[in-house]
Amino acid sequence: MPATKVIVNIPDERPYDVRIGADVLDGLGNYLRRVDATENAPRILVLSDTNVAPLYLEEAKASLRAADYRVSEIVVPAGEKTKSVEVASEIWEAMAGLKLGRDCAVVALGGGVVGDLAGFTASTFMRGITVVQAPTSLLAMVDSSVGGKTGVNLSAGKNLVGTFTQPAYVCASTKVLSTLPSREWACGCGEIAKSSVIDSDEFFFWLSDNASALASRDHDVTAEAIARSVVFKADVVAQDKTESRGVRECLNYGHTLGHAVESLAGYGTYSHGAAVAEGMRFAARLGAAIAGTSIDVVRAQDNLLDELGLPALSWSAAPEDMLAVMKRDKKVRGGVVKFVLPLDIGQWELREVEDDVILEHLAAWARSK
Numbered sequence: 001m002p003a004t005k006v007i008v009n010i011p012d013e014r015p016y017d018v019r020i021g022a023d024v025l026d027g028l029g030n031y032l033r034r035v036d037a038t039e040n041a042p043r044i045l046v047l048s049d050t051n052v053a054p055l056y057l058e059e060a061k062a063s064l065r066a067a068d069y070r071v072s073e074i075v076v077p078a079g080e081k082t083k084s085v086e087v088a089s090e091i092w093e094a095m096a097g098l099k100l101g102r103d104c105a106v107v108a109l110g111g112g113v114v115g116d117l118a119g120f121t122a123s124t125f126m127r128g129i130t131v132v133q134a135p136t137s138l139l140a141m142v143d144s145s146v147g148g149k150t151g152v153n154l155s156a157g158k159n160l161v162g163t164f165t166q167p168a169y170v171c172a173s174t175k176v177l178s179t180l181p182s183r184e185w186a187c188g189c190g191e192i193a194k195s196s197v198i199d200s201d202e203f204f205f206w207l208s209d210n211a212s213a214l215a216s217r218d219h220d221v222t223a224e225a226i227a228r229s230v231v232f233k234a235d236v237v238a239q240d241k242t243e244s245r246g247v248r249e250c251l252n253y254g255h256t257l258g259h260a261v262e263s264l265a266g267y268g269t270y271s272h273g274a275a276v277a278e279g280m281r282f283a284a285r286l287g288a289a290i291a292g293t294s295i296d297v298v299r300a301q302d303n304l305l306d307e308l309g310l311p312a313l314s315w316s317a318a319p320e321d322m323l324a325v326m327k328r329d330k331k332v333r334g335g336v337v338k339f340v341l342p343l344d345i346g347q348w349e350l351r352e353v354e355d356d357v358i359l360e361h362l363a364a365w366a367r368s369k
């Protein structure tokens with residue numbers, strides 16, 4: 001099957017390609033020789049993690065070397081805890097030790113953790129060197145590799161330090177998904193479901209019809225789900241690169257509660273996508289209570305998440321603790337927490353919600369566990 005190409009065209013940014021296909025990793029080096037920001041790079045640093053590197057680092061390096069790049073590598077421990085200031089600092093020191101210059105580039109070979117960390121360290125080292133995303137998890141292919149959010153977590157909350165830095169190229173090799181563990185497959189499905197609810201009836205009902213095929217990793221359905229998600233995200237980011245025009249916030253559906261779950265349960269306890277799915281269930285119920293969201297939407301979304309292998313979590317925390325973490329969410333203005341609420345499939349609203357209303361719904365959420 002030929003590769004699919006989506007062009008991400010953001011005002012005031014260099015347009016970049018997202019290539020999705022079974023064999024695109026083999027062609028990484030040759031492709032980078034055709035990209036303005038990397039064509040003359042004297043050296044490429046590949047950042048990967050301890051799960052992905054043994055599987056795919058050699059293939060990536062071979063492709064880069066065949067295109068006459070000098071290649072270095074840094075391998076970080078796999079898992080969400082690695083997305084930290086401490087690991088970022090080790091990477092900056094290693095970049096300096098490798099004598100990387102502004103003309104060099106970083107390739108992020110891994111899931112969203114590696115992608116966010118590579119994007120963040122590259123965008124800050126020497127005030128910014130080029131980053132290329134080579135996503136290997138389903139989540140990274142459908143969401144984190146596109147759009148330019150980079151960052152690390154603090155103990156106070158998710159992604160509290162970061163930048164908006166677009167990659168020069170996104171190389172999504174679907175072949176590597178064969179080794180992705182089932183927890184991580186469901187995780188990626190969480191972000192696909194999020195995009196479908198926010199995007200349109202067309203995406204949502206297509207996904208609902210194909211949910212069991214996606215959950216069982218049907219190749220064609222997976223490739224289409226990735227392409228649909230990337231097209232949707234590219235369009236949103238093109239309208240609102242820095243989440244300052246009231247558009248990009250839609251990509252945060254499910255994340256107000258989801259990020260609090262990740263942070264309070266301990267980073268890595270639940271996958272990002274599982275936490276987002278929990279947040280979508282909560283936000284849809286909140287929408288039904290305060291914004292007229294139909295109960296049919298709540299049920300249809302529940303069914304979709306169930307079918308995608310994302311059951312409601314059995315975990316909960318004290319409402320006051322959850323609210324305290326939510327208060328550090330990036331959508332907070334003047335101390336008021338905002339939720340992305342689905343008014344209907346394909347229609348959403350960013351709604352300020354008073355603390356007492358949030359606490360009441362968090363208490364009901366905790367009782368339901």
Ligand SMILES: NC(=O)c1ccc[n+]([C@@H]2O[C@H](COP(=O)([O-])OP(=O)(O)OC[C@H]3O[C@@H](n4cnc5c(N)ncnc54)[C@H](O)[C@@H]3O)[C@@H](O)[C@H]2O)c1
Nearest residue numbers: 051078111112113136137139143144149176179180184272
């Ligand atoms: N920047 C953004 O726009 C954005 C969007 C969504 C999520 N995120 C962030 O992404 C992170 C989650 O990403 P993730 O779910 O990819 O997590 P991850 O990077 O931790 O990857 C999940 C697990 O799968 C392993 N893995 C990845 N690819 C593999 C493969 N092909 N074969 C075998 N194992 C593989 C990893 O080693 C890891 O153990 C979170 O930190 C989240 O906040 C960022």
Ligand SMILES: O=C(O)C(=O)C[C@@H](O)[C@H](O)[C@H](O)COP(=O)(O)O
Nearest residue numbers: 143147149158159248251252255330
């Ligand atoms: O790209 C975006 O914008 C998103 O919000 C995508 C989210 O799926 C992603 O998890 C993002 O990292 C969350 O951003 P944050 O600004 O809430 O930390």
Ligand SMILES: [Zn+2]
Nearest residue numbers: 191255272276
């Ligand atoms: Zn997310």
